[in-house]
Amino acid sequence: MNLKQLSHMLQLSQTTVSRALNGYPEVNEETRRRVVDAAKRHGYRPNPSARRLATGKTGMIGYVLPTGSAVDIDPHFVEFLSGLGDYARAHELDLVLSPADAEEQETTYRRIVANKQVDAVYVSSPRPQDSRVALLDTLGLPFLVHGRSDGFDFDYPYLDIDNEGAFQEATRLMIQLGHRRIxxxxxxxxxxxxxxxxxGVRRALAGNGLALPDDQVSSTVMTEENGYRAARRVLEGSSAPTAILCSSLIMALGVVRAVRELGLTIPGDLSLIAHDDVFSWLKPENFSVPLSTTRSSIRAAGARVAERLIARLSGLEDGARGEVWPVDLVVRASIAGAPAGS
Amino acid sequence: MNLKQLSHMLQLSQTTVSRALNGYPEVNEETRRRVVDAAKRHGYRPNPSARRLATGKTGMIGYVLPTGSAVDIDPHFVEFLSGLGDYARAHELDLVLSPADAEEQETTYRRIVANKQVDAVYVSSPRPQDSRVALLDTLGLPFLVHGRSDGFDFDYPYLDIDNEGAFQEATRLMIQLGHRRIxxxxxxxxxxxxxxxxxGVRRALAGNGLALPDDQVSSTVMTEENGYRAARRVLEGSSAPTAILCSSLIMALGVVRAVRELGLTIPGDLSLIAHDDVFSWLKPENFSVPLSTTRSSIRAAGARVAERLIARLSGLEDGARGEVWPVDLVVRASIAGAPAGS
DNA sequence: ATGCGAAGCCAAAGCGCTTTGAATGCCGGT
DNA sequence: ACCGGCATTCAAAGCGCTTTGGCTTCGCAT
Structure with missing residues (x-):
């Protein structure tokens, strides 16, 4: 059943039927009722390919997926996707994943713009002055960043959590508990x-006359193994910390393993706070010592990204609004006062 | 730059240019060269929307993503996606994720077929007599199943690993080590x-005159917490096992936690083998006691699924071939002979 | 009576590609 | 000299929708 058949059946022109269905004003309400009714009865659904060709709108949002044999997609992605999909579903909005060489995403972005493959894209894991943001801005493709890219002289729409505030808060708590080496x-x-x-950590420390020596910070891909290695390194160093802040639950697994291997205990010898993106398959309260966390549901963020993207496509949202979510600090058994004499 | 402009520039008809570019035989080789050359020079790329409308082909493969507030997408999915994307990238093949209510996927499948949104789909986490397989078979949309759906009287294409063989093998090894309560x-x-x-487990046990009592098997969503609960249940039961087979590394985390809490040791009191889908962020060799595993890269499977899907679309693969991969059994420190007197 | 704007509808022209059906020119065969 | 056949090429007809520009009709002010 296509438009032609439907309009013929209704003794109307395709124009009128199309307009009736798409909510244009220049059609009699009575007529519209007839049309809408008939369309529903016959299960008419406009052919998206045709509509696409005519309007250039696709009804899909895109994501350029960095790939490569050395590239591992973050497990956070799937949780984010759950939220995004959950929201998008209600709007029959599909998501197009365009795989791209992680080192060469620009051509892919250009391609999806040139081909008008999607109406908007979202960008994740942004870096400062992220080239993707700059590119999308000049290409004029509507986009939304999950996270933030600092250092631009123009505004762009994003959704981020208050990472700095969260870690500042967590650090401050550690300091209040008497920790000095963090x-x-x-x-x-x-x-x-x-x-x-x-x-955030440095801020909190500086606010209390403390510092974060370079050898007390490690920045690596968030795997269990890297968490373990980093923990061993600092804990076996000459001035072992009494508190550790950790960026992910998965790394925290490694930290806990290192602590155990070294015969230390949490929170007796070491206090630990990790960031929790909220996974269903790994919960901080289920660590052998329940883990204190800075918590923010990445899934909720996915839903919100979908929501804003949809708003943007239907013209409800414009501008380049940045949105920053506060982060919960959830205290559990993994923190305690600094060990005496430290 | 569209076809019209290009053909005008070449003083040729759109027909000929189109045919030259798409490799049809009825065009002079000399002409084809000219066309291909000019197309490349001017960066001409056929508009996919137009091509789609004309041919019905989309150049995309689809996946119906089950969603819902109670539905958690499996972290395995992202690893699978890495492989799929990595392969698809080389072919400029995009993946469309269509979110659907987990309980009502049929309408979504029907929609993507009716709308001709994708050329083929893949299906994952199949169940016996999976309704999706039956549906796709009748709808005539090319598909490939990752996993298997038993109980149909027709053949369909799939890619699966030898789960039964793997667990049979692992169980047999436990038995050879003297374990009787598994x-x-x-x-x-x-x-x-x-x-x-x-x-697989039952086969191996039966082959040795042993059985798997109902209270020694637990089947739940693969989270750390469920692994923990199941382990506690059996280990605290009246006839605690001396060996456990576990379906995932994440559950194994929970098992290890339970074992530790109960004051038991691996492999002294309990031997453990888990299935490893190969994640970059959690490796069996990094468990406090290195974990023996049945291993099969889900990422490699993703790449293979993409490969077969592409072959199918270009007409290279037909039929309904099932492909079953063997699984590696990797022995590490987590298994040992059954404790004496057990 | 005349003019005019608003309401409601329509025919037809795209969107940019593929594909059908037909035309042209050139060859060897009779 | 004439014809069927092959190799090339083309004009035009879709694919199914949206949208432009126009055409009626009707009511109301002039």
Whole structure:
């Protein structure tokens, strides 16, 4: 059943039927009712390919997926996707993943713009002065950044959490508990979130006349193994920390392993706070010593990104609004006062 | 730059240019060269929307993403996606994710077929007699199943690993080590892979005159917490197992936690083998006691699925071939002879 | 009576490609 | 000299929608 058949059946022109269905004003309400009704009864659905060709709108949002044999997609991605999909579903909005060489994403972005493959894209894991943001801005493709890219002289729409505030808060708490030697086990230092978190830690320390020595901070891809290595390094160093801030639950697994291997205990010898993106398959309360966390649901962020993207496509949202979510600090058993004599 | 402009520039008809570019035989080789050359020089790329409308082909593959507030996308998905994307990238093949209510995927499948949104789809986490497989078969949309769906009287294309063989092998090894009470901590029992794994365990046990009591098997969503609970349950039961087979590394984390809490040791009191889908962020060799595993890279499977899908679209693969990969059994420190007197 | 704007509808022209059906020129065969 | 056949090429007809520009009709002010 296509438009031609439907309009013929209704004894109307395609123009009128099309307009009736798309909510244009220049059609009699009575007529519109007839049309809408008939369309529903016959299960008419406009052919998206045709509509696309005519309007240039695709009804899809895109994401350029960095790939490569050496590239591992972050497990956070899937959680984000859950939220995004959950929201998008209600709007029958599909998501197009365009795989690209991680080192050469620009051509892919250009391609999807030239081909008008999607109406908008979202960008994740941004870095300062992220080239993708600059590119999208000049290409004019609507986009939304999950995270933030500092250092631009123009505004752009983003959704981020208050990484700096969260880690500042967590650090401050450690300090209040008497900790003086605090280490940071962070994510990839090239990414904005990691930079913000480190800044938060430094701020809190500086506010109390303390510092974060370079050898007390590690910035690597967030795997269990890297968490373990970083923890061993600092804990076996000459001035072992009494508190550690960690950027992910997965790294925290490694930290806990290192602590155990060294015969130390949490929170007796070491206090630990990690960031929790909220996974269903790994929960901080289920660590052998329940983990204190800075918590923010990445899934909720996914839903919000979908929501804003959809708003933007339907013209409800414009401008380049940045949105920053506060982060919860959840205290559990993994922190305590600094060990005496430290 | 569109076809019209290009053909005008070449003083040729759109027909000929189109044919030259698409490799049709009825065009002079000399002409073809000219056309191809000019197209490249001017960076001409056929508009996919137009091509789609004309041919019905989209150049995209699809995946119906089950969503819902209670639905958690499996972290395995992202690893699979890495492989898929990595392969698809080389072919400029995009992937369309269509979110659907987990309980009502059929309408979504029907929609993407009716709209001709993709050329083929892949299906994952199949169950026996999976309705999606039956549906796709009748709808005539090319598809490939990652995993297997037993119980159909027709053939369909799939890529699966030998779950039964892997767990049979692992169980047999436990038996050879003297274990007699073996428990299974499995994934969702409704999914084929879990059924096959359980079957593998039972086969091996039966082959040695042993059985798998119902209270020694647990089948739940593969989270750390569920692994922990299942482990506690069996280990605190009246006839605690001396060996456990576990369906995922994440669950194994929970098992290890339970073991530790109960004051037991691996492999002294308990031998453990888990299935490893190969994640970059959590490796079996990094468990406090290195974990023996049945290993199969889900990422490689993703790449292979992409490869076969592409072959199918270009007409290179037909038929309904099932492909089953063997699984490696990797022995590490987590297994040992059954404790004396057990 | 005349003019005019608003409401409502329509025919037809795209969107940019593929593909059908036909035309042209050139060859060897009879 | 004439014809069927092959190699090339082209004009035009879709694909199914949106949108432009126009055409009626009707009510109301002039």
């Amino acid at each position: 280490a940071l086990i962070n994510g990839d230092e090239r990414e904005t979130f990691a930079i913000h978190r480190e800044r | 428990a299974l901590i499995n994934g969702d029992e409704r999914e084929t892979f879990a059924i096959h794994r359980e079957r």
